Amino acid sequence: MTNSQQVLPAASRLFDSATLGGLELPNRLVMAPLTRNRVGADGVPGQLMAVHYAQRATAGLIIAEGTAPSAVGQAYPNIPGIHTAEQIAGWRRVTDAVRAGADGRGGGAAMFLQLEHGGRVGHPDTSGHVPLAPSAVRLPEQLHTPGGLRDAAVPRAMTAQDIRSALADFRAAARNAVEAGFAGVEVHAANGFLPHQFLAKGTNLRTDEWGGPVENRIRFTVEAVRAVAEAVGRERVGVRISPGVTVNSIEEGDTEEIYPALLAALAEIDPVYLHILYADQERDRFQEHRKAWPGTLIANQMLSREQFAADGGKSVAERLLAEGADLVSLGRGFVANPDFVERLRVDAPLNEIRPEFLMHVQGAEGYNDYPVLARASV
């Protein structure tokens, strides 16, 4: 082999620009949705959140944290909503701030909002409503409520009318998000929330058209994506799934049947991206999903402690891109590093997360006070 034929290490693709539908992204790094419980009981995003996201506006795409599409869909205390006029106005301040960027010189990041309907992951003390779910199967866990940790309540099995209302709520929430300045929304069908509860055998015991065989269990997710696409356009809707992940005690039962059927049905609607969360043991399904998904694929691998400590997930991200992902999302790296993209670019050390400020606390501490790299003097 002559010198000119030598195989050089692949150049980093993480920092290449990309397109997402009609959007230009400055790089391929996506800020994964991260719930931080930094709003009041009214679910209205304030200045604190505007600053937080603006600090992280150098990502290619920001998918803002799980947000309630309706009052009954609120999973946790102090998470934002997108179903009141005040919430829309609050989010407008956030999207404006991201557009302006941390130093007012323009942010760069495109921004989607994650629509998270909790289903059985919700509590009357938090939302003021008995949670609604495909079937009356209780989450066998405790949940944060305004009064502390409480056993989850038995949800009420949704009627056909409840299902139509939930789909209408997704549609309205998507319109509200666009009004608030988002480029689009992500339907959260991962991590054991309502759409995932319909997908999974363990939580969906229905015998009507919304339960039973796989083609019925995928119906709610497909119809939610269709409803949002009809409301705001298919280029403004993404979908997040987590095949085989057991968060929130979800038991899919037939993972191998669910996802091929779901991907085929979603591909017909052609949302602008599919965002897949992998736990370690599911990683080998990536190639299968890549082959099955004709559109933009965002991959997110739950990083092990070692992978996170090594380089914040950079090498995992590079590998996913090399294997065919179009964009890669990372979560925890963005928590403590407002300039995460720049730090990965120059292989700078990362700030440590202060876990006591991660969730269920208020205020700027451990949220907006993580330092950026010192600027090189010129």
Ligand SMILES: Cc1cc2nc3c(=O)[nH]c(=O)nc-3n(C[C@H](O)[C@H](O)[C@H](O)COP(=O)(O)O)c2cc1C
């Ligand atoms: C504090 C925290 C909050 C999270 N909130 C959400 C959320 O609102 N919606 C969601 O889909 N995933 C959520 N996740 C999961 C992340 O989006 C991501 O999938 C996970 O952290 C794995 O990526 P990482 O290893 O780079 O952190 C959350 C994770 C953490 C640590």
